[in-house]
Amino acid sequence: MRKIMEGSHAVAEAVRLIRPGVISAYPITPQTHIVERLAEMVADGDLDADYITVESEFSALSACLGASAAGSRVYSATTSQGLAFMFEVLFNVAGMRQPVVMSIVNRALGAPLSIWNDHQDSVSCRDSGWFQLYAEDAQESMDLHFLAYRVAEDHDVLLPGFVCFDGFILSHTYEPVDMPTQEEIDAYLPPFVPVNVLDAKNPISMGMYATPDYYTEFRYDIDRAMDRAKDLLVTAGRELGESIGRDYSGLVEEYRLEDADTAFVAMGSLCGTVKDAIDEMRDSGIKAGLLKIRSYRPFPRAEIAKALSGVSRVAVLEKNVSLGSAMKGAVGPEVKDALWGSGIDVFSYVLGLGGRDVRKKDIAAINALSIAGKGDMFYGLREELI
Template identity: 75%
Template sequence: MMEIMEGSHAVAEIVKRCRPQVVSAYPITPQTHIVEDLAQMVANCELDAEYITVESEFSALSACLGASAAGSRVYSATTSQGLALMFEVCFNVAGMRQPIVMTIANRSLGAPLSIWNDQQDSISLRDSGWLQFYAEDNQEAADLHMIAYKVCEDHDVLLPAFVCFDGFILSHTYEPVDLPSQEEVDAYLPAFTPYQRLDAEEPLSFGMYATPEYYMEFRYEIDQAMRRAKEAFIRAGREFGEQFGRDYSALVEGYRLDDADTALVAMGSICGTAKDAVDEMRDAGRKVGLLKIRTYRPFPGPEIAEALKGVSTVAVLDKNISLGNGGAVGTEVKSALYGSGAAVYDYIIALGGRDVRKRDIAAVVDLAEKGEGDMFYGLRTEVL
């Protein structure tokens, strides 16, 4: 049923329909509305789950880890400094192969303190073993939670996932969202069947001490599971499309790329602005397109190379910075396109929630086509 609702409420509603058995989270702007809603649903007996209140984000994810190890479907949400406080536990969750789904309402990291949007928080945990999915709008944010559970809980994957959507830009914006009924979600997402769980009758040990003779093999297995997650996502996205009419079987999504000479590459809500900018440039006779990355982990390198085959200039819009090197997405896109002949330029943009307008996107294209790139776009040089 189509409803106009705030992004955070849409996420809470779809999470409820995914039937998590345990929810634990600590409130932090701009994630708070999600877990407020879920806490209210549990209190009103609308969601049959245990809601564990805790004193910090570290405790929240620790509680989720224990609940998942005991065999429950688990959910959490956080952002920014809260995710940073979870750093140690994030590695433990992935290393113990627990299929937890966690929403990230993307927000800048301090210092200086900022409550506004960029993608530095989730990008900073790109190597933790969590799948990372990025939503362009609130419909995609809701849908990706269903897909995330299906992929995470696949016994060929068994990894946790971040479902990332831009704080405030999406989390606090009202948009039309088509929410499937409980019966429809149940038909798509079956009840959780843990691969293994803690059981006093059949004791197991999770996350034990590993000597040098064994540690590397554990990391190898996580890497292989991450690679298998590609096919699992494609299957889950295709099944979603067959049932709901919105196909998510592509790890990347092209927009007006067929005859493009120049391509923008981006993730998240900035893709909506980029599409409008592309339309205006197309109307002016410029052959520009957009490639949206939906899954940052696993990284769709071959899919990017295929989608941008024949493009001469690529401009990556990075809402993060790997300090001293460049944008994280740009670095990996350059690797994916190495040897293709395309000129790839990286633009650090919109950090700390700075506005990006269509004219800014067009200006980035101008810079890329002139061969000027690998820069912070829009710096206020007068304050440096």
């Protein structure tokens, strides 16, 4: 059924349909509306979950880790400084192979303090062993949660995952969404079946000490699971489409890339604005297209190489900055690696940091910069402030 609602509330509804047994989160702008709504659902008896209130994000994710190890499906949500505060626990959750799913309502990191959107928070957790999916709109923000649980809990994967969507731009926007039924989600996402469970009657230990003789293989195993997650994202994304009518089988999504000279690459809500900008550019004879990256981890290297093989140049739009790096953005080097040897120019453009608005005219301006061979830069700097 199609309804209009705030993005955060759409995600809360998705979580209700997923039936987590345990929720633990600490409120932080702009994630707050999700966890407030979930707390209401639990209090009103609309969601049969234990909602563990805690004093910090470190404790929230620690509670989720314990509850997952005890065999429950768990959920959390955070952003920015809250995610940074979880950093230590992120690696433990992945290392203990607990399929925790967390909403990341993307926000900039301080200092200086910013409550506004960019992708620095989740991109900075790139190597933590969590898979990372990015949503373009409220609908995808909802739907990727179903996919994330399905992939995370699969016994061939058993990895935690982020569902990332842009703070304020998606979380605080009202727009129409199609709400799946409980029956559809129950059929798509059967109850979580844990592999190893903390149980006082059959005691085991998790996350123990590994000597140099063992540690490397634990890391290797996570990497192998990431590879399997890549395959499962495709098949489970297709099955989600068969269930709810919206296909998510693509780790990437192509928009008007056929015959494109310039290909933009982007993640998240920026893709919508880029699509409108591309339509305008095409109307004036400029051949541009978009490759949207839906799965940042696992990274779809082969899919990117295939999708971009026919273009003249690639402009990677980055809502993050890898300070001190050659390309400035974190995603650009991996796109460049995917196209290594092709002769296609790949440039990164850092934009939209700390909530700075990105307009269609900015996308057109970046197209011109890429044609002129100028890139690997901060776009739209206010020269008077430098």
